[in-house]
Amino acid sequence: MSVDWAAVYRSTYAELVRFLYRKVWDVDRARDLAQETFLRALDHEPESPRRWLFTVATNLARDEARGAVRRKRHLALLKAEAETASPPPDPLRRVERLEREAAARRALESLAQRDREILLLWHAGLSYRDIAAETGLAVGAIGTTLARARRRLAEAYHALEAKHVAR
């Protein structure tokens, strides 16, 4: 089977970067990993490109988290923040956005790994069946897992928000 990878690349790249960003929290690394994911896909020609891409991206992000590049990534994050800080269109809004992002990140990271994984795969546009195939869960269990993940995410986020307001 031949896949038009140029078309798949164009249609999936941005979503893959967003997906990876929520795992590595560094847009440069997310872009880099997204390209790495596509490179591997080109070499393997999977039958279900999209599902395969997100599977490999998940693995790469996991490897990334385990790897010794954490320090480097941290530095990259600082650099990125310094860069994005240079043209502040509205400092207040920017601070608010960063605070929301930090809270969302902490809430997401407070979830159990499987709940987080399923939530991110759903948000990236995968179907229940794809998510089931990817995670090994039964299709019928995806809704329940998603419901739980959403509830916990919302609870964690709003708790952080309340704490922030109380300060």
Added chain:
Amino acid sequence: MSHVDEGLLHAWLDGGLHPDDGPEAADVARHLEECPDCRARLEEARRLREDAAAILAAAEPAELGPIPPFEALLARGTERAAADGSAATTPGAAARPQRPPFRIATLAWAASLILAVGAGWLAREVLRPPAPLAVEERSATRTTATGPSAASGPEREAESRRVEEQSRRAEEEAARRRASAERAHDRLERRDVEPPQPEVAPAAPKPELEAPTGDVAIAPTGSGARTGAAERAADAPAARAPAADAGAIEALPPRPMAAVATGPSVPADAWRVVDRAEAEQWVDGIYAIEGLPVVDYAIAETEGERRLRTRQRLADGTVIELVQRPSALALDELVATGFAPPAQPERAVAPRDAVRAALDPSRRPTEQETRRQAQRVLEGQARRRLSRTAIDSLAKPLAPSGIQVDSATPPAAAAATDTAVAGVVGYTITARAPVPRDSLRALLRRLTSLH
């Protein structure tokens, strides 16, 4: 049917119920009609779903940055293949021993061929024999380690279309979810306590932004032309200037760099439609997109300069317009440039399918043909002893991605500044069509001289 549990409500809202996997969506809907308790819980599930989506939307990068061109990916694969084999973190990778990176190596060959053929565009004489010129990225990706194709053409195309369709659907789905999340996120941001929307169906899909209309110019710059980052900075506003109507290139707002590309403007009424024989007399070789029917030829003379306008029809009936004007610059002065107007949603944009159809692989050169063509090009280069500088100057805009991003351009414009294929010695070709930029560039790669 008994009450619907929370997981089933979420699955129903997500459109995740399949007849093979349990209760059908219709069963749930029927029960919801009858059961006020479950309807109340449905609303709660809907709010929770939106809340979670909004939180996820908050956890997005402020800027994704420009999407690197596919060729850049291939170039990266080239480097990888040259350095070592690629390790696999893939499903089932543990069970599969690492194998030589045949495919990437093949792609690497294809990527370098893009450069070689690009160089060939310069050596116009070499290209005189009727031969397809372009290596399109799709043809590169279709190449396999074992040969051009194992499956028959129609089967392969049908399969490819199927996968593309799946990919497109998934993309739309992701966009829909993102749009829904963004709406919810706005509410989250405002902290409004609005009553929930009484919608039963999941949120309607938000229309995808159309890709901006492309306009790619192949511009020679002479020694008198400005160069460098300062010039690019000066041109940045021009790069963001809105495009004129689909009509004539001449109607474009003044842009220093584009002026280099298109030269003095031609009044719309100065064009005179001619037949092909007359067009051939007018210029030394008509350049057009291979495989597209010609609508008409028109000629004009401005400030002593002869121009040819060739219009060709894309599959959906829209027209690509090529304006060919002389350029007597030396090889090492040829650079590729271009600009990209911002998106114009009100303007009809040809669907990608139309362009895909125009780029039908059946009309594209086979791998063998491309190899032969590359060979001719390389031989031609040797004969003509093109200077190293000339080749380097060509390689620069073409490799690894064929796209120059002006570092002096602000990030937003850099994302939109999309450029550059190659040129033909003796002429500058400016192309315009109501298609996405990348499609226009892909079309331009199929520029060939008619015989």
